[in-house]
Amino acid sequence: MQFIKNIENEQMQKIALEVKPGDLVEVHQRIIEGERKRIQIFRGILIGRKHGGSRETITVRKVTKGIGVEKIFPIHSPNIEQIKLIKKGSARRAKLYYLRDRVGQKGLMA
Amino acid sequence: MKTGLLGKKIGMTSIFLENGDSIGVTVLEAGPCIVLNKRDEQKDGYRAIQLGFVAINKKDVTNKPLAGYFKKQNVAPCGYIKEFKFKDIEEYEIGNEIKADIFQEGERVNVIAFSKGKGFAGTQKRHNFSGGAKTHGQKDYHRAPGSIGAVDAARVFKGQKLPGRMGNKRVKIKNIEIVKIDLDRNLILLKGALPGPNNALVAIEKVS
CATH class of the missing domain: 2.40.30.10 (Translation factors)
Incomplete structure (x- = not known):
């Protein structure tokens, strides 16, 4: 089992990720379109962290033109350039799935 | 080689x-x-x-x-x-x-x-049989293999899929x-x- 832990630890790139559920974050994702490489930025509220270890993922939610958009990022993927903390949130639970039912201003974390 | x-x-x-x-x-x-x-x-x-x-x-x-x-x-x-x-x-x-x-x-x-x-596995696990119906008046016939041959053959043909040891x-x-x-x-x-x-x-x- 130690071997597997070692392999997983080597995969981990952002060992201490300083974002928590409720935070407003910006995920910079490397995107390859044929020859071209560019960085796509996704800004939204972090509504949950899952799995842990090298397989950890974060779910980021934003509302564009009245439509909720959620993206799940594997945070240790080499295609994730950085995860920036824009504004600290004040969530009282680990998974903020209830934000999906909120409309308008209520959907924003204070 | x-x-x-x-x-x-x-x-x-x-x-x-x-x-x-x-x-x-x-x-x-x-x-x-x-x-x-x-x-x-x-x-x-x-x-x-x-x-x-x-x-x-x-x-x-x-x-x-x-x-x-x-x-x-x-x-x-x-x-x-x-x-x-x-x-x-x-x-x-x-x-x-x-x-x-x-x-x-x-x-x-x-x-x-x-x-x-x-271990000794039934036909559903071992050969992917579909089993019997859950309802429509069925009783105690949910995982049974069903018929294993015709009457006039008077024997079971070789290679008939039956329960038995599976895996290993x-x-x-x-x-x-x-x-x-x-x-x-x-x-x-x-x-x-x-x-x-x-x-x-x-x-x-x-x-x-």
């Missing part, structure tokens, strides 16, 4: 490739194996190398003829022995170590292992890609799953 190595299945995990793809891999502890004996054309009629894997204590060899064999070959006793066809048997001497560097990353290999034993069989998985080789820790990472439980013995052989 095939070339191979003995190894131990450690378990599964997932890793990221350079392009960001995440793939499931099986981690194998592959070797180092000791050359115990060589088979050549003159004496044995075929060319092969006998490999031993997992060094054990001398006093743990309870089989006396086997203990004598290790002594005669003047090698350290080991827990598992298997022969592999090797093309270049002249390159190896008895007592040599063979490591995972006989393989390359990106190469495809065959893996032989014993599948997990399922020798399985060969062909053309598995080697994702990564770690020579320092004697690890091989293979793409996808392998038969058998963790810590089970597996044989890895080159695709010829």
